[in-house]
Amino acid sequence: MRVVVGGGTGFVGRALTQLLRSRGHQVTHVSRQGGKDRITWEELSHSGLPLCDAVVNLAGENVLNPFRRWGDAFCREVISSRVDTTKALAEAIAAAEQPPRAWVLVTGVGFYRPSPTAEYTEDSPGGDFDFFSRLVSSWEAAALIPGSPTRGVVVRSGVVLGRDGGAISQMLLPFRLGLGGPMGSGLQPFPWIHIQDLSGIVCHALEKESVRGILNGVAPSSPGTSNGAFAQELAAALGRPALLPVPAWAVRAVFGAERAVMLLQGQRVLPKRTLESGYCFVFPELPAALRDIVA
Template sequence: MRILITGATGFVGKQLVKSLGEHQLIILTRNVSNGKSLLGSHHQYWQTLADKPDLNDIDAVINLAGEPIVNKRWSNKQKKLICDSRWDITSALTQLIRKSTNPPHTFISASAIGYYGRQGNTPIDETSGFNAEFSHDICQEWENIALQAQSQHTRVCITRIGIVLGKNGGALAKMLPPFKLGLGGPIGNGEQGMSWIHIDDLIRLLCYLLSNPNLQGIYNATAPQPVSNAEFAKALGSALNRPTKITTPPLALRLAMGEMSELLTTGQFVLPKRTLAAGFGFQYRDINSALQQVIN
């Protein structure tokens, strides 16, 4: 297949490119030299979609692009960047798909479990409602734009991705330094949900959605066993053989990170109900085995 990928130079994108090596990949990136350095020069590279009249020669599109949500404090400027970096590229892809006389048969577009907002301790799935806040607003518009590409010729799959656990990047890279020093532990009372997925399972899920033409709609990209923040801290300490006794006060995070701290002090217990019903099997279902694999 000829597959167009956005966000290919990111943490997840780099692993996805490796897994799709048998296909002809077109990488959309503003920095082609950096893309070739990270991913190899044997792929085709596009710098922009502005000069493309349609996507008639593309079989599938996988859209992973977006400014990291925890990259910087959420100023109004940063919030706009977070939104625009997702909405603009997704809108451009959707418009090109709709203009195509022979459009891609599959459009897989990323979203996040931030769609649900804070949910307390009640488990939720793809059919659950949401709490309106910034993270939901980002994801709702992101998804709505992608779903406009749906037609009798193009199926759209949305992956609501949880905390991705893998080596050398993602959320875990930011968590590891204090835990390695024995300074890690729960945040606040540690009861807030952490819905996670091992990066290998996320890549396998994206490939599964790509190769199963009967699948479309919303899929939670989270392991079947979400955990509390306290359970996560304990599992990470165990994998590192370090204590996890130090509690981080929510107020300290609020002072340091502002509104963005709510991603850490609140959470959700997200279940992949539709993902499992679609026949996808997770390799890493519990947090201990996942973290042991990543760390060791």
């Protein structure tokens, strides 16, 4: 299978590329700079989609980059990096003489309203209550190609856990020093997924012709994981205590009130359709996932 991956040079893209190539698939990235097995976004708009069997979009500016101040300019960048790239790929698919068979977009569980008690499946409503939910709605709407023969799948990802990037890369040092702990109350749900499983779900969606629509990219046990429980498990995997909570005011001070919601609140998300589609999780439980990452 020939797969075109938008934004495939980041943390998730590297893992997905490695998995796809290990399964015998050819991968071409769409990125800001050209090179071997790459085309630029400008080349995509001018020359169209290379001949391929499937397309994936992973592009998106890191929303929780602590070095970027939350303001109008950064908001526009966050939206453009997701919605505009998705629209560009969807338009290229629609214009292709030989359209690909599958089109997979990875978005986020921010679509669902944060709640300490509600549980959400792929059929649950959401998408219109704050900046991030509306972002996911616009992002997913940009992927729609009316009348296209290309099979569409959207994977709504939780917090991605892996060795070479993502959330844990910023947490490891304080936790290794024994300075880690929960954020805010620690009671908020923490929807998580191991990088191998997010890559695996995308690969599963590409390879299995019956898969279409929304899949939740979270581990089966994640609805029972709180932020505090995650902190305790990460500390245990490192053989360290987790005694120093990060107060909510400090999180807001660093990230701004709007972004802090992503860390101080959370959603209990179930991968109902993902499991029904036949995907088997490599890391369904948090302790094993964290041991694999910090080993």
